[in-house]
Amino acid sequence: MAACSSAPKAAKTVPETAPKPVPAVTDERPAAEMPAAAEDPARPRQETARDAQAQAEKSEQSEKDASALLEEAFAAYEEAQAALAREDMDGALAKLDEAYGLLLKMSLPSDSPLLQEKNDLRILLAQRIQKISASRTTLASSVNGSIPLVENQWVMKEIRSFQTIERKAFEESYRRSGLYMDMILGELRKERLPEQLAWIPLIESAFKPRALSRARALGMWQFVRSTGYRYGLKQDKYVDERMDPVKATRAAIKYMIELHDLFGDWTTAIAAYNCGEGQVQRVIRAQKVDYFDSFWDLFANLPYETARHVPRFIATLLIVGDPGKYGFNLPAPDPALQFDTIRVNAAVKLATLSQNLGLDSTLLVGFNSELRHDSTPNYPYDLRVPAGYGEQCLACIASLPQYIPPDVVTDRHTVRRGDTLGAIARRYRTSVNAIVRLNGLKSRTMIYPGQVLRVPSRGGVEMPAPAPAAKPGETITHIVKNGDTLFQISKTYKTTVDKIKTANGLASDILFVGQKLVIQTGRS
Template structure:
């Protein structure tokens, strides 16, 4: 875990985020689509939202770094500025001298990094950033441009240093340390009482996926305890859908799923695929770890978006890496609960008897082999012709939105030993076409809500939201035109 992170470093990471370098919060994605998922448990809602923009000049007060040989370099650079000013009391230190001093520190940082001293490299960049802030925003255009160029260089160097630092951290920890405090104990009590059935049912479902997830996470150099995240995200339900329209075991919203390679079209939604969504979750967690460096803050950012967490850190103006629980007090309530809720899960599964649980049987993993299907066929018809059960085919292929293969070659998961029968059955079946929806246009009247409109047209709120790319059901206004999906026809 990183040792120190000054306010200037956090400010620069914010600058990187807002300027498009490194990791953005959540890019604009495609509109959510409607499903008929299993009833989902009470789950935390990842909030995908646009990156927060910060004014480049806004910066917390300079944190006094510890005394070190590098401090001497910073003092020397600043001393040169003071000497330049003493030559004429009516003249401020030249902007050029300020920028030269910052360049010296950037060069020193590069030398420290090459020597393997990351902490001193970061400290030098921190001091360089403090120095370039001395160039006023109303300086001549050339000086301002040079200042922004240096800011960009410092930001890029910081991201490079942090990326290498966190990659080395990732490979070490086998477990996430469990802190038991009032926040965690509160979540444990909930699992022991009002959420006991949810916990036990989720634990039972976990057996179908958790060992595979743990291996994938372990192979990526991360703590395999992260394989328990789907318990609080989705209750280990492949089709869990939150009010924030996050879907699947790992609760990806469409834009974040797209960012991490999950396809979504008329036929498939890979957020529903256990293996593919786990690979995407690993990539996202790795990216967040490169930004924050500690798993507590990473999980908070996974839940509500890195932009939200960076904003709280910026407002906090303290070294947040020293104590996550200081950050905890300033996070949105649902996000604040997320990490202690995860620790509560770890505490229970590692010592169930201590907390009054008996954790015995779990669902078994579903073995499968691949059958390549070249044409669109419905799984129900395919099951009838091949001798498989529809339940098995549907459980093995949850990403198929219509429970049908697409029109292009598709790797269908099938029970072991059934490949030839499934391929032969698919070739004999007629092509299947997805249902077509018909729409009417409705002009919203004063006082109407999506609920009243849905009742009027015998449809659902989710279908109306999907048809109109609405992210919230509370944003319609009088006079607005909405497409209303009616009934489905084949």
């Protein structure tokens, strides 16, 4: 070929059969312009799939490991509970610490179904550890002194309130406490509970067995209907044991034991007694912490009335523990109620029985405040009578004519100036005839201001009472009836709730049937 024949001959003779060497070629283009090496398009997909599979296997194994740790933690917790039952505090604490350590080893993604169980168990462990730590310092005095008494700004604020605007109400409540204190302390001692808990009724109800709050909580321990049923308090058309001081005290103690077991300290348990355990649990969860040092860590996030409830309770304990320090000269408590119990097999009107025995008409009612009609029901009933009067009462009952208690639940209405039976019947959604029969009235027109009538309660919403025929600015006395609230009363008399509370030294919105309120009517 021409190209070959024109090339100069090399110094060495290269055989024609050998291939000619190819000179090296250097590409002078920048690296960025260099063509990429050809890749297998299937390779990235294979590597991604392998990585995903490896990650899935790792997550699955992590979940299995976490589940196993959680099971071990639960097992350790159960062993701690068994140790507590044996009163082996050291063993219980060791097992709780072991369970807590196992939880700390768990690593879970935010969407793991085990996360909620882990958090719930951590809170439970923290509460149990706190409870044991507290009991180690107060075990010898578990009956007394186990509620810490602090004098912080909130407690001192309540003390100042008791010293001033609420002073009269506080002293009256203290005096009334004597009627029931021995009984309450006896029930607390049976369960080895702190004796300070006996003062809860002072802030709940002022020790009034028939106290009724605007939330429809009833009795000395302020049970709402559902909680009363939950702890075995009978509620029928004749009896409401929420108003029974003895039975309600036992029910309240059961409730407080459960709350203390749940939260691990008494101040938090008392807060939960006021607003319900669910509310306190929601606040604890919202804190997003596994352990809280004391009730005061929750204080700012609780409902106002509940947050105030615990400082009021502690203020009460401080005052009754050292009245002189806080400027009080407390009255002597009323003597404890002394009574016998007799089995009554027939319906008996307490007023009739009192009259025949020559007793004060309020005495039997005070002993048996749970009787809704102030009469025994039409089934066998254990009636409380003054000590030493048992046989005399039984003989008297045997001689009395049969009393037929009303078949319907009744409210009490205090007749006001301008009231008519027709207006009262419309207000309570009943009939004039029903009111006449229930009260044994001989005339449909002869009712008078101040007269107390029983009216059938149909469970409907009670309409506001008609305004009394009082001059604007006149001071009158209002007798609280079943269903009354401060808001309703304030509207009736054209005044405000705060003015009524100030005029009567009321610490809360709680009212009780028969309570007398001094009210200055507003101006139209």
